[in-house]
Amino acid sequence: MLSQKRFRIGVLGSGKGSNFVAIADAITRGEVPAEVALVISDVESAGILQHARDRKLPAEFVAPGKFRTKLDEETERVYIQKLRDAEIDLIVLAGFMRILKGDFLRAFAERVVNIHPSLLPSFPGLEAWKQALDYGVKITGCTVHFVDQGVDSGPIIAQEIVPVLDGDTAETLHARIQQAERKIYPAVMRGMAEGRILIKGRQTIWKRGEEAV
Numbered sequence: 001m002l003s004q005k006r007f008r009i010g011v012l013g014s015g016k017g018s019n020f021v022a023i024a025d026a027i028t029r030g031e032v033p034a035e036v037a038l039v040i041s042d043v044e045s046a047g048i049l050q051h052a053r054d055r056k057l058p059a060e061f062v063a064p065g066k067f068r069t070k071l072d073e074e075t076e077r078v079y080i081q082k083l084r085d086a087e088i089d090l091i092v093l094a095g096f097m098r099i100l101k102g103d104f105l106r107a108f109a110e111r112v113v114n115i116h117p118s119l120l121p122s123f124p125g126l127e128a129w130k131q132a133l134d135y136g137v138k139i140t141g142c143t144v145h146f147v148d149q150g151v152d153s154g155p156i157i158a159q160e161i162v163p164v165l166d167g168d169t170a171e172t173l174h175a176r177i178q179q180a181e182r183k184i185y186p187a188v189m190r191g192m193a194e195g196r197i198l199i200k201g202r203q204t205i206w207k208r209g210e211e212a213v
């Protein structure tokens with residue numbers, strides 16, 4: 001039997017790593033034909049690194065350099081090299097709190113995805129669940145999208161609706177949005193690993209699964 005190379009995912013995260021865990025566990029259950037080939041964090045104590053190590057997956061802290069919200073040029077080069085060395089097919093941002101621009105996105109054109117806790121294009125940026133609550137919308141949710149040069153502005157791959165309930169606080173709403181995230185991110189990983197998600201301008205198209213012949 002021909003052995004096929006698995007689809008290799010690289011995950012960047014700065015926080016607790018619940019989306020990473022959802023993806024890694026979906027892979028382990030056989031629901032996503034991929035492997036996590038590398039996890040990188042800009043925060044040495046980030047939970048995502050521990051979750052990766054617990055699963056015996058390669059995990060590295062790479063110091064972010066001198067800026068607060070982005071990687072400096074030298075650090076960006078290090079990130080690019082590590083991801084190239086690991087032969088990554090797709091870069092998955094899972095709570096990575098730095099903006100990636102220019103060289104990084106050119107190095108991995110159309111191969112970087114992010115999850116955002118609102119129904120984009122509403123409420124881009126920080127604490128999107130709080131923005132939604134403060135605005136008074138009745139529905140919000142989460143969005144998986146390709147990453148482009150803007151902030152949370154790339155082509156949308158999938159969205160899941162989460163209702164805003166009477167009495168919701170920022171915490172309760174955020175927790176429900178995160179539950180939805182943990183459903184759609186692995187589902188998108190599966191589509192990406194199966195090569196079924198195509199970009200056409202602003203649109204993404206999900207090809208149907210191939211019939212067995």
Ligand code: GRF
Nearest residue numbers: 015016017018019095115117
């Ligand atoms: C997620 O809620 C996602 O919306 C945002 O960052 C958060 C990361 O959480 N982009 P976790 O580290 O995956 O638990």
